[in-house]
Amino acid sequence: xxxxxxxxxxxxxxxxxxxxxxxxxxxxxxxxxxxxxxxxxxxxxxxxxxxxxxxxxxxxxxxxxxxxxxxxxxxxxxxxxxxxxxxxxxxxxxxxxxxxxxxxxxxxxxxxxxxxxxxxxx
Amino acid sequence: xxxxxxxxxxxxxxxxxxxxxxxxxxxxxxxxxxxxxxxxxxxxxxxxxxxxxxxxxxxxxxxxxxxxxxxxxxxxxxxxxxxxxxxxxxxxxxxxxxxxxxxxxxxxxx
Numbered sequence: 001x002x003x004x005x006x007x008x009x010x011x012x013x014x015x016x017x018x019x020x021x022x023x024x025x026x027x028x029x030x031x032x033x034x035x036x037x038x039x040x041x042x043x044x045x046x047x048x049x050x051x052x053x054x055x056x057x058x059x060x061x062x063x064x065x066x067x068x069x070x071x072x073x074x075x076x077x078x079x080x081x082x083x084x085x086x087x088x089x090x091x092x093x094x095x096x097x098x099x100x101x102x103x104x105x106x107x108x109x110x111x112x113x114x115x116x117x118x119x120x121x122x
Numbered sequence: 123x124x125x126x127x128x129x130x131x132x133x134x135x136x137x138x139x140x141x142x143x144x145x146x147x148x149x150x151x152x153x154x155x156x157x158x159x160x161x162x163x164x165x166x167x168x169x170x171x172x173x174x175x176x177x178x179x180x181x182x183x184x185x186x187x188x189x190x191x192x193x194x195x196x197x198x199x200x201x202x203x204x205x206x207x208x209x210x211x212x213x214x215x216x217x218x219x220x221x222x223x224x225x226x227x228x229x230x231x232x
Contacts, residue, residue, distance in 0.1 A: 059218035
């Protein structure tokens with residue numbers, strides 16, 4: 001079964017850091033680019049970051065650039081999102097998503113995890 | 123960054139046809155991708171590229187595009203199609219690329 005399972009969410013104070021993880025199974029992880037997408041409570045989807053199959057290309061939304069870092073470990077079938085200098089507006093459900101392609105091109109995500117909730121509050 | 127605008131909500135009678143639109147400058151260059159999201163569930167890919175459906179997506183879902191507007195059409199809407207629908211596209215021709223989601227449309231099946 002093709003599956004993505006996120007973890008690492010929780011309650012964190014503004015200005016602190018958090019690292020999200022996503023473990024993939026059921027497909028050849030290092031054949032595909034990956035993305036993080038978030039959804040604030042009651043709001044729409046927001047693309048956060050993407051990474052190519054070999055980590056050679058990474059991209060970030062303006063809202064997180066300079067604070068968040070995406071990475072992957074193909075040997076562990078894992079995707080990560082290091083989130084620093086967190087703000088209240090980063091509060092959201094964070095989804096890990098698999099791209100159809102190996103590079104960051106069309107950005108089509110065919111497989112999504114169930115998400116991990118990040119709450120930034122004092 | 124670019125924006126993709128969708129109508130907040132539309133309704134359709136059971137078995138009838140509904141068209142959901144997505145407008146944005148970037149759609150003149152890049153295809154829209156469409157996702158369906160039901161309450162408390164992860165998004166599901168329904169249409170990508172010119173008009174491609176992933177395995178398992180019913181053929182009542184179809185996509186089209188003209189100028190700066192992309193459309194998702196549900197022909198013969200079913201009760202299970204009631205959901206939020208989001209368009210998505212590449213934001214720019216820059217490298218690395220950025221991506222943007224539409225504002226979302228809530229579809230109610232009457």
